[in-house]
Amino acid sequence: MGILDRLRSLGKPQTEVKEKKVVLIGLDGTPYTLLKQFCADGTMPNLAKIAANSSLRQMDVSIPEVSSTSWTCFYTGMNPAQHGIFGFLDLQPNSYKIYFPNSKSVKAPALWDVLGNYGKRSVVINVPETYPAKPLNGALISGFVATDLKKATYPPELLPTLMELEYRLDPDAQKARESKDAFLADIYDVFEKRRKTILHLFDQEKWSLFIGTITETDRLHHFMWDALVDKNHPYHNGFLDFYRRVDGLIGEVYDRLDSNTTFMMCSDHGFTSIEQQVYLNYWLKDNGYLKFTSESPKSVEEIAPGTRAFAMDPTRIYINLKGKYPQGAVEPGEEYEHLRREIAEGLRAITYQGKPVIKKVFMKEEVFRGPLMQQAPDLIVLSNYGFDMKGSTNKQTLMDREIFTGMHTQDDAHFLINRKDINEKKPHICDIAPTIMKELGIVIPSDVTGVALT
Amino acid sequence: MSQKGFTLWFTGLSGAGKTTLAHIVEAEMRRRNLKIEILDGDVVRTNLSKGLGFSKEDRDTNIRRIGFVCHLLSRNGVAAISAAISPYREIRDEVRKMIGDFVEVYVHCPLEVCAKRDVKGLYAKAMSGEIPVFTGVSDPYEEPLNPEVLVDSSKETPEESAQKILKKLEELGYLPKTDEVYSEEEEEEVKRRLEELGYF
Incomplete structure (x- = not known):
């Protein structure tokens, strides 16, 4: 079939199907x-x-x-x-x-x-x-x-x-x-x-x-x-x-x-x-994992040397790993794994009026899968109903209430x-x-x- | 930063999607505050090149005129976009030389696909002989040998092709990059709104 014949055959009407x-x-x-x-x-x-x-x-x-x-x-x-x-x-x-x-x-x-x-x-x-x-x-x-x-x-x-x-x-x-x-x-x-x-x-x-x-x-x-x-x-x-x-x-x-x-x-x-807002960065600071360069830091941008872990909103915890961050303080491998387990254990122990605040702490490989694992938080927290996790860096208390009700x-x-x-x-x-x-x-x-x- | 003028030159068969792409790219360029003018082949033939036919000589004249206007616009800081078949390599290269800041986009699309689309009904007329000289059917189309951007409208969506073009323009420094989505002012606004909801 020549080019002209082929072109002509393209114009044939087709049965119309109603589109989903x-x-x-x-x-x-x-x-x-x-x-x-x-x-x-x-x-x-x-x-x-x-x-x-x-x-x-x-x-x-x-x-x-x-x-x-x-x-x-x-x-x-x-x-x-x-x-x-x-x-x-x-x-x-x-x-x-x-x-x-x-x-x-x-x-x-x-x-x-x-x-x-x-x-x-x-x-x-x-x-x-x-x-x-x-x-x-x-x-x-x-x-x-x-x-x-x-x-x-x-x-x-x-x-x-x-x-x-x-x-x-x-x-x-x-x-x-x-x-x-x-x-x-x-x-x-x-x-x-x-x-x-x-x-x-x-x-x-x-x-x-x-x-x-x-x-x-x-x-x-x-x-x-x-x-x-x-x-x-x-x-x-x-x-x-x-x-x-x-x-x-x-x-x-x-x-x-x-x-x-x-x-x-x-x-x-x-x-x-x-019931309560819960501030992960306060907990990390209070337990010696996190240091800031100022009294009332506006964000994690004010992290000080020696920091081993920090949190970002709402429930993401990052290990300050050597090679990944400019002031990394934790060696990959055993030190990293040990620190993750230690933090997870500490978080699970938080209570409010006798009630456990945290339902589960996941290691990143338990919840994420894909090419961007490196970017993922190292630990991720799932709280019990009533406990709203926040990444604030300037709180001077582990828990409080603000204007939010939900x-x-x-x-x-x-x-x-x-x-x-x-x-x-x-x-x-x-x-x-x-x-x-x-x-x-x-x-x-x-x-x-x-x-x-x- | 003042805008550097340049010419974005689309070439390809009739019905390949040059005008469609030109308009998508234009929209994004306007969004990034560029001054733009589109010279569409079909529109140019109703004014600037009115009266010219489709002999080789007339076609060359048509493209030279478009190229000349693009040159004037480009040197005055405008992004000129040409969307015409411009089938002959020699004239395209001549225009490229004149303008300097020249980005050639070859909108590739197999002849059969263009003919099937036949948005303007021209292929039907060309095949019936009503249009005696028609690029791809009865007149040659000389593919660019080294275009800055090659897109294939039979395989890509217009949006995908447009992204390729925009990316190239960014690389060449003709289009401000948009990695910085938020200006400083907007970033403050984002912070404020995240703060209001307790996210920051």
Whole structure:
């Protein structure tokens, strides 16, 4: 066949197959147990109706259970030693200098990049750890910690629409310290604008994958979890009312779906009440493992020579290893292993009013696997419910309370898919990306940590 | 730092994706505060080169005109982007010599794929003989021998190709690097927001 014949034969019509689609609503920090409660007590009637014909499951997330790490696990299907995001802050190689990991620090391909290779379009709204917005086949508005809407928007042509919709990146958490009324009003305002934007892009854009994430839930939980727990709290109804609005959005999205679309929901961690905040760096200092150059250091950048271990938010402990850090004081090998065991043992012994504070101390090789193991914290702590681990460096006490009333949990996130049977009894956040790929008929890359749930 | 002008010269078959890539790259360059002008082959032929045909001589003239405008823009600190087939190697090299700060991007795509896409319906016309002279079908396309960037639009997504181009521009010093995502001011803002949530 000559070139012209071959070219002519390319124009033949092909049978049209209706394309599969996936919609996912993300609710940052919304626990499985809370959704179950709200389905049962009538706070979330739309969700209750959907859940009746779906699998709504409790889900584990990665450790540490913070949004930056967890959402990156969500959108890569990989664990932190593969994607490189271990927290909201990290240290630059061979230094104690802090940097803020961002979308450019993520070392694994995002779900939407994989879909893009198959010509599939994604719309991604407000997923944390996607700032600055990188080009993709589709549209993306970055989530926390995005600071500039222009840099948070791809393609740039979307910006005027967002301005018109008065889209806001994040509520102002500072308001929580000034007035709870003002804080709630701000959360409602951001949510309303986000809701409008989600529905607008849902209707106006072409997509195979649509992700709309609400992060106001997490902010509400951090500062007002007490209002949920205490039915007589003056803001109890204000808290519930926010979830009624979220339920409204879930209903509005669900009503738009056709039979080719899979509906999913998930969170990046759960929440529970804080009993005490616990400061790991204080404990390390108090036990002689950590020294600072000043009385009230602002960060781990002020580490003094002789330091053997330090912590970074929220539960990551790093051994000050020779060869890895400029003032490394611990020899790799037996000294390193001995120190890890010693610290783990010491931490396990911490109690508060007779209760153990720490549930488990993991060695890094127990929770991470991948090419970035070197970057991983050497020890990682999982606390018992009620004990919120912090990486603060200037505390003069092991435990106290601040303004926060809610803390993250690792084993009570949620996952929902609108079908009755799924493979895993308790899914893991890394399972979502491969599940979406499978739903969309895409080959799942062999190196993902998670497994497809359908 | 003042911007150094240069010309980003896309070349490749009709339908290979030059214009698409030019616009993606343009968006990212604007985001990094560069001054940019795109000279799109199809647009140029409706004004700057209006009246020119597709004989070798007319095509050479068309490319020389685009090259000349790119030269003027580049020397005045603008990033000029040309997205035209520019099929002949000799003229491309002539333009390269004139401009100096010249980055050639070969948008490779097999003829069959371009013809299958046929976004403008030109391949159909070329095959039916309605367009007598058409690059790749009835007129040669001379591949660049040593382009600064080689992308393959039949194997890569436009976004992947754009990343390759942007990376090369960073390497060559024409595009400010964005490893520093946050300016000092923004970094303070990030710290403040993390602090408010108890993360810092």
